[in-house]
Amino acid sequence: MAEVKVTEGLLDVAELEKRVASSSNGAICTFIGQVRNNARGREVAYLEYQAYVPMAEKVLRQIAENAEVRWGCEIVIHHRTGRLELGEASVAVVVGSPHRVAAFEACRHCIDTLKEQVPIWKREVCPDGSYWIEGEEALPIEAS
Amino acid sequence: MAEVKVTEGLLDVAELEKRVASSSNGAICTFIGQVRNNARGREVAYLEYQAYVPMAEKVLRQIAENAEVRWGCEIVIHHRTGRLELGEASVAVVVGSPHRVAAFEACRHCIDTLKEQVPIWKREVCPDGSYWIEGEEALPIEAS
Amino acid sequence: MQIHLLCFGHLTDYFGAEPRLMEMPDGATVQDLVEELERLEPRASQLAKRCRFALNEEYTSLQALLTPGCTVAALPPMSGG
Amino acid sequence: MQIHLLCFGHLTDYFGAEPRLMEMPDGATVQDLVEELERLEPRASQLAKRCRFALNEEYTSLQALLTPGCTVAALPPMSGG
Numbered sequence: 001m002a003e004v005k006v007t008e009g010l011l012d013v014a015e016l017e018k019r020v021a022s023s024s025n026g027a028i029c030t031f032i033g034q035v036r037n038n039a040r041g042r043e044v045a046y047l048e049y050q051a052y053v054p055m056a057e058k059v060l061r062q063i064a065e066n067a068e069v070r071w072g073c074e075i076v077i078h079h080r081t082g083r084l085e086l087g088e089a090s091v092a093v094v095v096g097s098p099h100r101v102a103a104f105e106a107c108r109h110c111i112d113t114l115k116e117q118v119p120i121w122k123r124e125v126c127p128d129g130s131y132w133i134e135g136e137e138a139l140p141i142e143a144s
Numbered sequence: 145m146a147e148v149k150v151t152e153g154l155l156d157v158a159e160l161e162k163r164v165a166s167s168s169n170g171a172i173c174t175f176i177g178q179v180r181n182n183a184r185g186r187e188v189a190y191l192e193y194q195a196y197v198p199m200a201e202k203v204l205r206q207i208a209e210n211a212e213v214r215w216g217c218e219i220v221i222h223h224r225t226g227r228l229e230l231g232e233a234s235v236a237v238v239v240g241s242p243h244r245v246a247a248f249e250a251c252r253h254c255i256d257t258l259k260e261q262v263p264i265w266k267r268e269v270c271p272d273g274s275y276w277i278e279g280e281e282a283l284p285i286e287a288s
Numbered sequence: 289m290q291i292h293l294l295c296f297g298h299l300t301d302y303f304g305a306e307p308r309l310m311e312m313p314d315g316a317t318v319q320d321l322v323e324e325l326e327r328l329e330p331r332a333s334q335l336a337k338r339c340r341f342a343l344n345e346e347y348t349s350l351q352a353l354l355t356p357g358c359t360v361a362a363l364p365p366m367s368g369g
Numbered sequence: 370m371q372i373h374l375l376c377f378g379h380l381t382d383y384f385g386a387e388p389r390l391m392e393m394p395d396g397a398t399v400q401d402l403v404e405e406l407e408r409l410e411p412r413a414s415q416l417a418k419r420c421r422f423a424l425n426e427e428y429t430s431l432q433a434l435l436t437p438g439c440t441v442a443a444l445p446p447m448s449g450g
Contacts, residue, residue, distance in 0.1 A: 013158065017157065021178060021231060023180060023181040024180055024182065026177060026178060026180040027176070027177060029174070029176075029251075030172075030174040030176070031171070031172070031173055033171060034169070035167070036168060036170040037168055051449070052375065052423070055426040055442065087167045091449065091450050100175065107173075107248075111450060114450055115448075116447065119377065119444050119449075120447060120449030121447060121449070122449070132382075134378055134419075134445045141382060177369050193368070194300075194305075195368070196342070196345075196361055199345040202346075223368060223369075234368075244450075258368055260366065262366060263296065263342070263366060263368075264366060264369075265297040265364065265367050276298040276301075276364075277367040278297055278338075278364045278365040279366070281365070
């Protein structure tokens with residue numbers, strides 16, 4: 001049932017919410033990550049997301065399907081790649097469930113696990129240069 | 145900053161999400177409650193929500209403003225009244241924050257507190273009659 | 289004095305959904321109003337135990353004094369969301 | 370045998386973002402490939418400590434055996450979301 005996708009296209013969150021809005025789901029919990037104008041005290045101009053697409057979709061599917069079974073819910077996760085401007089959504093995790101606690105817990109579990117396990121990387125492009133973000137670290141980009 | 149409303153009109157969640165999508169908010173957490181086709185083992189035809197509107201808006205505002213200060217976020221809460229068909233959204237709690245944990249916690253706190261403290265009541269109209277829902281109880285409607 | 293009473297949820301089956309004018313003696317409290325309502329409608333005898341009350345749109349205690357023209361609302365367990 | 374190497378994040382600064390063919394001896398493990406990469410590029414000396422590795426799109430251990438035509442990906446700490 002889970003639907004996952006890594007895509008260059010814009011995310012249409014309202015459309016994703018409709019996919020889990022069956023009439024037996026009383027609760028929908030959505031998490032949207034979007035591009036901030038600053039990070040680690042540095043001004044950000046835009047982001048570039050890089051993904052190992054086939055593996056990212058495989059891991060996303062495992063995360064979503066495990067959570068669907070564990071919390072009894074329906075899950076859609078879309079993540080963007082490529083260049084993202086300020087304010088654009090980079091990720092949407094949408095969970096529909098008969099019960100609200102399950103919806104919150106599954107949604108939070110999915111986004112937390114995604115950040116740790118899904119092979120996607122962010123490059124922050126700032127006025128003073130650009131930086132690969134790896135976990136909590138920002139590595140300035142070196143000319144190769 | 146908090147925006148709250150008790151309204152007869154349909155909820156446009158995507159529009160509400162835009163209101164907290166400032167470019168310093170990296171995280172948006174949304175909870176949508178929608179009308180289920182069953183409750184307590186009983187088939188549901190539609191719902192009627194009744195609100196003590198001025199007090200409901202006052203209490204909603206207190207809940208949202210307190211959460212904004214506690215979690216450092218921006219909050220919009222809209223709740224519908226009147227007749228709601230299956231699958232329609234009854235409530236939307238939308239939280240924008242620089243940080244995801246704050247967004248999740250504030251959103252969950254608001255919906256939990258709303259259910260306890262905001263003077264709104266649900267009447268379930270079922271094929272076999274209609275029932276006032278009061279907390280966990282369903283009271284069959286008596287002719288007066 | 290006259291006060292306004294508002295009822296919600298299943299109480300509207302007994303007292304109606306419209307605001308209702310009640311005549312109460314000077315110095316009466318929310319508690320006195322509740323007892324009056326329980327007298328009027330035996331099926332509402334659990335009123336004080338089941339409900340919270342609001343005075344002029346703020347949660348109040350049963351000991352609060354009524355004032356001329358005030359609005360008291362009887363609020364059964366809520367079910368918004 | 371030949372295997373395919375994929376690099377991500379800051380490693381693309383050293384090894385490029387395109388898949389790269391590597392010649393490895395029969396019986397080589399992921400660990401052997403990592404050591405070869407660390408030799409090729411001293412700035413990548415922390416590779417084994419910093420990265421996880423995938424073999425044919427599944428997380429793998431350093432002890433896993435390479436097979437002809439397999440794809441190994443070097444995955445620095447991730448930052449999706």
